[in-house]
Amino acid sequence: MKRAILILGFGGVVFGILAFSKSYFTPLYFEVPKSWPQPEYDFKKNPLSEEKFQLGRHLFYDPILSRDNSISCSSCHAQATGFTHVDHDLSHGIEGKKGTRNSLALINLAWNKDFHWDGGVNNLEVQPINPITNPVEMDEKLEHVVAKLQQSSKYRNLFAKAYGDEKVTSQRLLKALAQFTVSLKSTNSKYDQVMRGETSFDAQEQNGYVLFKKHCASCHTEPLFNSDKFERNGLAVDTALNDLGRIKITGRKEDHLRFKIPTLRNIQFTKPYMHDGRFKTLNEVIKHYNSLGHDKSLPKELAKPMNLSDNERVDMEVFLNTLTDKTFLFNPRFQFPRE
Amino acid sequence: MTKRKYTVLFLLFCFQLFAQSNDSLNVNFKVVFDRFPLELNKRYVSTKKDTITVTAFKCYVSDLEIQFADKTVFKEKNSHHLLDLANPSSLQIPITKNSDKIISKVTFNIGIDSTTNTSGALGGDLDPIQGMYWAWQSGYVNMKIEGQSPSCKTRKNQFEFHLGGYLQPYNAMRKKVININNKSDISISIDVSVFFAEVTLATTNSVMIPGKIAMELADLSSKMFYSE
Numbered sequence: 001m002k003r004a005i006l007i008l009g010f011g012g013v014v015f016g017i018l019a020f021s022k023s024y025f026t027p028l029y030f031e032v033p034k035s036w037p038q039p040e041y042d043f044k045k046n047p048l049s050e051e052k053f054q055l056g057r058h059l060f061y062d063p064i065l066s067r068d069n070s071i072s073c074s075s076c077h078a079q080a081t082g083f084t085h086v087d088h089d090l091s092h093g094i095e096g097k098k099g100t101r102n103s104l105a106l107i108n109l110a111w112n113k114d115f116h117w118d119g120g121v122n123n124l125e126v127q128p129i130n131p132i133t134n135p136v137e138m139d140e141k142l143e144h145v146v147a148k149l150q151q152s153s154k155y156r157n158l159f160a161k162a163y164g165d166e167k168v169t170s171q172r173l174l175k176a177l178a179q180f181t182v183s184l185k186s187t188n189s190k191y192d193q194v195m196r197g198e199t200s201f202d203a204q205e206q207n208g209y210v211l212f213k214k215h216c217a218s219c220h221t222e223p224l225f226n227s228d229k230f231e232r233n234g235l236a237v238d239t240a241l242n243d244l245g246r247i248k249i250t251g252r253k254e255d256h257l258r259f260k261i262p263t264l265r266n267i268q269f270t271k272p273y274m275h276d277g278r279f280k281t282l283n284e285v286i287k288h289y290n291s292l293g294h295d296k297s298l299p300k301e302l303a304k305p306m307n308l309s310d311n312e313r314v315d316m317e318v319f320l321n322t323l324t325d326k327t328f329l330f331n332p333r334f335q336f337p338r339e
Numbered sequence: 340m341t342k343r344k345y346t347v348l349f350l351l352f353c354f355q356l357f358a359q360s361n362d363s364l365n366v367n368f369k370v371v372f373d374r375f376p377l378e379l380n381k382r383y384v385s386t387k388k389d390t391i392t393v394t395a396f397k398c399y400v401s402d403l404e405i406q407f408a409d410k411t412v413f414k415e416k417n418s419h420h421l422l423d424l425a426n427p428s429s430l431q432i433p434i435t436k437n438s439d440k441i442i443s444k445v446t447f448n449i450g451i452d453s454t455t456n457t458s459g460a461l462g463g464d465l466d467p468i469q470g471m472y473w474a475w476q477s478g479y480v481n482m483k484i485e486g487q488s489p490s491c492k493t494r495k496n497q498f499e500f501h502l503g504g505y506l507q508p509y510n511a512m513r514k515k516v517i518n519i520n521n522k523s524d525i526s527i528s529i530d531v532s533v534f535f536a537e538v539t540l541a542t543t544n545s546v547m548i549p550g551k552i553a554m555e556l557a558d559l560s561s562k563m564f565y566s567e
Contacts, residue, residue: 120476122457126460126477129467146468170468174459175459249476250506
């Protein structure tokens with residue numbers, strides 16, 4: 001009995017120390033803009049802290065995650081282009097090897113349910129296992145990355161700051177990376193300012209907005225301009241790549257050629273467009289949608305011709321440019337960590 | 340200072356004693372081929388007359404639950420265990436304190452449930468480093484059987500069965516209930532020969548994605564488990 005009391009006492013001391021050391025972490029608050037939906041990401045399982053965010057930021061910019069220390073996440077996800085791959089239709093990885101898909105923009109990921117063009121990845125935290133282990137991306141082994149980080153005094157220090165001790169595990173690594181990527185929030189475009197009543201659209205933008213709501217918003221839903229759904233948007237299959245989309249994951253016939261409906265935020269800078277990067281300009285994208293209307297098997301929004309005039313197409317593009325958020329694209333908190 | 344150190348050491352020592360003073364009740368798994376212990380890289384002949392060597396056998400067992408004859412139930416918390424034939428200690432799972440009660444049933448899942456599959460980055464036996472995780476289509480591999488057989492006209496005559504998938508209608512986890520009637524450790528055999536008695540290796544030798552075939556093989560894998 002006495003022993004039990006002693007042990008309880010000892011346990012209490014240990015608990016006290018742990019609780020005390022915890023207070024060194026600087027909690028961060030994830031603010032959700034008014035009238036936006038609640039995020040999908042479960043912050044309770046990975047409470048944000050400044051130290052974990054900074055660890056994740058270092059990891060994101062560090063080629064140590066690749067086999068030959070040549071490729072970092074930022075190689076394919078550059079901030080100035082909405083965290084996507086600049087001017088590459090298909091992403092290049094290690095030794096210049098080409099992948100089969102266009103890199104996705106990393107914007108407002110907290111609200112995404114599924115990840116990747118086919119929705120094959122079910123949680124932001126496990127997404128990095130893909131690029132790290134993909135032979136044409138970073139071609140590294142997760143256990144190897146853990147060992148390399150454990151050997152690095154810089155990372156031992158950063159892990160200790162983030163987690164209270166120096167131990168590197170894949171779970172800690174993945175959760176820290178998620179703290180960075182989940183924080184890539186873009187909520188201050190001209191569109192947002194208009195919605196908040198701080199400014200207003202000019203006539204062209206307003207006309208583009210009306211057209212957008214009519215033809216596009218059922219899939220690219222406000223305020224995130226994406227959707228959890230997977231859809232066909234009328235692109236012909238590229239027979240060289242033969243990427244069939246969502247069907248690969250679900251095995252369901254109706255998912256043939258369906259792809260994720262990506263966000264259009266910062267779309268002005270995230271070119272090229274579509275899962276295989278086939279369009280270089282927004283003009284081409286809008287022309288593509290405007291050319292549809294003859295295939296009854298497409299979703300109903302795209303089954304009838306839009307018949308947009310030249311001016312209307314321009315207005316629509318002008319509206320899409322109001323989704324550009326410079327405070328996001330140049331936010332110093334998301335930049336390469338110098339020091 | 341040193342005095343305090345000794346006190347701490349002493350307390351730790353007591354703690355150890357305390358932790359060990361109760362014998363635990365184990366669930367012990369034995370991987371067999373037709374009732375003989377399965378050894379990796381050794382040749383076996385299946386009832387289909389295929390010559391088989393197994394180079395890896397791993398599987399997840401989760402949500403272990405023990406029902407006693409007095410109707411009480413013990414549910415293990417955070418119950419996820421990776422059984423790996425290459426790592427014998429993984430096959431012995433201490434789950435609770437030994438009691439004098441008669442055990443009537445043990446239930447568990449073969450594989451990992453959908454909630455756990457969508458819970459993000461996990462550690463321990465669920466660490467993706469364990470090599471039981473699919474990246475491009477997130478999810479755990481519930482059971483992995485790899486090896487060689489001349490019946491497979493594949494590269495190096497290899498066969499690879501990675502059975503998994505949590506999305507309906509291809510949820511490959513299987514619930515298993517095994518009746519027991521004793522007080523002490525529970526012994527469960529996993530008979531790999533049951534699997535090879537039904538799989539036609541010439542045509543089915545590489546299953547690496549969720550789907551219909553994985554579902555059929557998951558049904559089969561569930562028949563491999565029985566109480567000795």
